[in-house]
C-alpha cells in the first residue's frame with residue numbers, strides 16, 4: 001500500500017455509517033433509465049459496478065425523483081423515479097452490486113424540479129414556490145405550488161425515502177441544490193407570503209417537512225446527507241453567510257453530512273469547473289462552512305489530482321473528497337492511487353461532453369474513455385486469433401486503437417509521419433489553460449508505449465508501403481489539414497495558421513487579427529494576450545463559438561474578456577494584405593481591420609484519400625477520428641475504442 005495518500009484511505013464516518021475511505025463518487029445523472037416509468041435499468045447496475053470495483057468508498061446516485069404526479073419534470077432528461085414499490089427491485093440490484101465490493105451507496109432524492117421544468121405540459125403546468133419565469137423558457141411563467149401540492153410532495157418524499165432504505169441504500173442524500181428545496185430556501189426564487197416564505201425559518205419549512213417525512217420512514221439513525229450550494233453565484237442569489245446559517249440549523253435538525261459546491265443551475269461552471277477554470281474552486285468556501293459546523297463535509301469540483309485531494313484532507317478543509325468526472329473517466333482512480341499507480345490514472349479533460357450528452361437526452365459518454373456508458377457490454381477481451389494490424393497516424397484516434405488492439409494480443413504497428421505522437425493534440429495542448437488535455441495526451445502516449453505496439457515515427461505511409469507490409473487490417477487515423485481561405489493575400493508573409501502559431505509560438509506584430517471565431521481561434525486569441533497589443537477576431541457566423549457546448553463556451557469567453565480579446569461577427573473575409581484584413585459586413589459594407597499579423601483559423605479538411613484508396617484496393621480498412629470528418633476527441637476515442645474492441 002502506498003504511504004503517500006494516507007488520509008484518502010482512512011475510513012470515515014457519516015452518522016453511524018462507516019465508509020472505507022474518503023473518496024466519494026459525486027452524483028452524476030447518466031441517463032441510463034428505461035421506459036416511460038423512468039426505471040433504473042441494468043445499465044445503471046453495470047455502471048456502478050465498475051466504479052464500486054474500482055475502490056470508491058461511497059457512491060451517491062444521480063438525481064432521483066420522489067414522485068412525478070405533482071411535478072412530472074423533466075420530460076426530456078428522464079430522471080429515474082422511486083415512486084412505487086416496483087422500483088425497489090431495480091434499485092436493490094444496484095445496491096447489492098455495489099455492496100459486493102465494500103462500497104456504500106446513497107440515493108440522491110429530489111423533491112421536485114420547480115422552475116427548472118424543461119418542457120411545460122398543459123395538463124400539469126410547472127409549479128415552483130412562487131410564480132416566476134421558467135429557467136428554460138424565460139417567456140413562460142410557472143405557477144405557485146398550492147399548500148395541498150406541498151403536502152403531497154412532502155408525503156411522497158417520505159415514502160420515497162422509505163423505499164430507498166428498503167432497496168438497500170446506506171444513506172439518503174437530500175438534494176437541496178438548485179431544485180425545489182433550494183428554490184424554497186432562497187429569497188431569489190421564493191417570494192411567498194405564507195408560512196413557506198419570508199423569514200429563514202419559513203423558507204426552511206419545506207426542507208424541514210421533507211426531512212421529517214423522510215425521518216418518519218427511515219428512523220433517527222439512518223444517515224442523511226444534504227447537498228447544498230455554497231453561493232449561487234449571481235446578484236441576488238444566496239451568499240455564504242446564509243449558507244453557514246442554514247447548515248448550522250440543518251445540523252441541529254439531525255443532518256449527518258453536507259455535500260458542498262459553488263454555483264447553481266443558473267451559474268453552472270462553478271459547480272463543474274471547465275478546462276478554462278481553476279482546480280478546487282469550491283474548497284475555500286466549503287472549508288469556511290466546515291469550520292462552523294461539527295459534521296463531515298464532502299466537497300468536489302476539479303479535485304481529480306490525488307496530491308490535491310490528499311492535501312485538502314490533510315489541511316482539514318474537507319472530510320471527504322467528491323469525484324464526479326474523474327471517476328467517470330477512470331473508475332479505478334481509487335485503486336490506482338492506493339497502489340501508487342497515479343501515472344496510470346486517465347485524466348478528465350473537463351470538456352463537458354458528458355453533461356452535454358445527458359442534457360440532450362443521450363446516454364452518458366466520455367471524450368477520453370470509450371467504455372463510459374457502455375459498461376453493460378463485455379469488457380475488452382483477448383483476441384482469439386491475433387492479427388497483423390497497421391495503424392496509420394499517431395493522433396488520439398490512432399493511439400486509442402493501437403493501445404487496445406495490442407493489449408488484446410494483436411501485432412500492432414503504429415506509424416506517424418511526424419517526429420512526435422499526438423496529432424492535433426500537440427497544438428491543442430499548447431495553451432497553459434489546457435493542462436488537463438496535456439495530461440491526457442501524456443497518458444495516452446505513455447499507455448500506448450507501455451504495450452507491445454511497434455511505433456515508427458517520421459514515416460509518411462502511402463499505398464506502396466501498405467502493399468509491401470501486407471497487414472491483415474489497416475486503421476487510418478490521418479486526421480486533417482487546416483483550410484486556407486481562397487482570398488487574395490491568404491499566403492502572405494504576415495499570415496500564419498493558428499495551429500502553426502500554437503506549435504511554434506513565433507513573435508507576432510502589435511496588432512493581430514484572427515480570422516475564425518471557433519474554439520481554435522478563440523483559444524489562440526487568449527494565448528496571444530501577453531504578446532500582442534490588440535487582438536481582434538472576425539467571424540463569419542452570427543456568433544463566436546457556435547459549436548461549443550454552453551457549459552464550456554462562457555468560461556472561455558471569460559478568459560477572452562480577461563485577455564482583452566475583441567470580436568466581431570457576421571463578417572466574411574475578402575482580402576488580406578500587408579496592412580490588414582478586409583471583410584464584408586452583413587449589410588454589404590466593406591470593413592477594414594488593421595493588422596501586423598493575421599492568424600487563420602478557418603477550419604480543417606479531412607485527410608481521407610489514403611483511406612479511400614486502401615478501401616478501393618480491397619483492404620480490410622477502418623477510418624478513425626477526424627479523417628472521417630472534422631470532429632473532436634470524443635469521436636476519435638469512441639470510434640477508436642469500438643474498432644479496437646471488435647478487431
Ligand SMILES: Cc1cc2nc3c(=O)[nH]c(=O)nc-3n(C[C@H](O)[C@H](O)[C@H](O)COP(=O)(O)OP(=O)(O)OC[C@H]3O[C@@H](n4cnc5c(N)ncnc54)[C@H](O)[C@@H]3O)c2cc1C
Nearest residue numbers: 393395396397417423424428461478479625626631632633
Ligand atoms: C488547436 C486545437 C485545439 C483542439 N482542442 C480540442 C479540445 O479541447 N477538445 C476536443 O475534443 N478536440 C479538440 N481539438 C480537436 C482534436 O484535436 C481532434 O479532434 C483530434 O486530435 C483528432 O484525432 P485524430 O487521431 O483523428 O487526428 P489527428 O489528431 O489530426 O492526428 C492525425 C495524425 O496522423 C498523422 N498522419 C497523417 N497522414 C499520415 C500518413 N500518411 N502517415 C503517417 N501519419 C500520418 C498526422 O501527422 C497526425 O499526427 C483541437 C484541435 C486543435 C487543432
Ligand SMILES: Cc1cc2nc3c(=O)[nH]c(=O)nc-3n(C[C@H](O)[C@H](O)[C@H](O)COP(=O)(O)O)c2cc1C
Nearest residue numbers: 026027028029062063300301302323324325354355
Ligand atoms: C454528467 C454529469 C451529471 C451530473 N449530474 C448531477 C446530478 O444528477 N446531481 C447533482 O447533484 N450533481 C450532478 N453533477 C455535478 C457533480 O456531482 C459534481 O458536483 C461536478 O461534476 C463537479 O465535480 P467533478 O469536478 O469531480 O466532476 C453532474 C455532473 C456531471 C459531469
Ligand code: SF4
Nearest residue numbers: 348349351352354366
Ligand atoms: S466527457 Fe470530458 S468532462 Fe466529461 S468526464 Fe469525460 S473528459 Fe471529463
